[in-house]
Amino acid sequence: MLERYVLTLYLKYSFLIIFSLAAFFSVIDMIGIIAKLPDSANLVFLYALFRGAKSLEVVLPISLIFGAIVAKIHLIRANELTAAYSLGASRLGVLKMFVLGSLAVSCAYVALQATDFAYLDDRAYAIYKNRSPSSATKDLFFKYDNSFVYISELFPLSNSAKGIDILEVESGDLTRLIHAENGFFENGAWTLKGVTVTTKPAISGIQQQALERRSYGGMLALKGFRPDIMDRIYETKSSYSLIDSYNAWAILSGQKIGTDRIRAFFYSTIVLPLFAPLFTVIIFVFVPISPRLFNVAVFSSFAMLFTLVGWGVLFTLSRMARSGAVQPELALLVPFIIMFAIALYMAKKIA
Secondary structure (H helix, E strand, C coil): CHHHHHHHHHHHHHHHHHHHHHHHHHHHHCCCCCHCCCCCCHHHHHHHHHHHHCCCHHHHHHHHHHHHHHHHHHHHHHCHHHHHHHHHCCCCHHHHHHHHHHHHHHHHHHHHHHHHHHHHHHHHHHHCCCCCCCEEEEEEEEEECCCEEEEEEEEECCCCEEEEEEEECCEEEEEEEEEEEEEEEECCEEEEEEEEECCCCCCCCCCCCCCCCEEEEEEECCCCHHHHHHHHHHHCCCCCCCHHHHHHHHHHHHHCCCCHHHHHHHHHHCCCCCCCHHHHHHHCCCCCCCCCCHHHHHHHEEEEEEEHHHHHHHHHHHHHHHHHCCCCCHHHCCCCCCHHHHHHHHHHHHC
């Protein structure tokens, strides 16, 4: 009964803080650009909703910790915690409710990051720019397997492209040029239309024809090249869902291309939300059980300041990793392991 009450109280305060901070961030964001948004109440509302949802990346972890602080202070001021301990409840049992609650919410958020929820910021940006989210990405040039590929226009949402040129290279020598007027992606490969293939055979003498050109109605190429992922790889301001960042990591690794930025997105999607349950354990150790043993206002201020500083350091490291300034393992995994070790030590100390 006590555990259910503590969990309900904690989630109530946490969701109130999450909603308040998300709304605050959304309103602050709109103040400077409200005049530039489309003249449509529906689009303005969607923009505010999308920006508020995107702000959860920053808001959610600190809100869960603030919720734990507020709930714990409520229990202390009402002397409910003292009564519970007198009836045989353990500190670890109470802590468990805070940890399980924050862990459940954090895991739910991570699961959402595997869906289109991760791209709500892109939709908000499309509303702000008054254009469709499916707008084309132009002039892509990249290496794929043993080929260099140029795409004039890529439409990731419709899995199609215009103006595709594929330069196939063997042992540093250009062997074939494939030009297609357009193409579309299906069944794991690209179907090219309006294809012209120019082949340069190995020259064995001056009598041999140097180039051979043929036209085809269609052909398959670029197996495994997913347009939505490659579009985000080459759009440096784009975000990634959990699944797409993993797939992009696999694609770039196969091409022997640096994956620092993609790994940073993948790690931060998992590590940042888990800041809340770990930090909750660390703070819980320093909370007395009676209001007579400490100044509630001073403790609340220091606890929230400590939370903001810790979260600010981790969030800054994640942004540095995404920019490529720091190795993602050093910026995200190492601090996470340290925090986990500290939280485990604190939990054993409470027990």
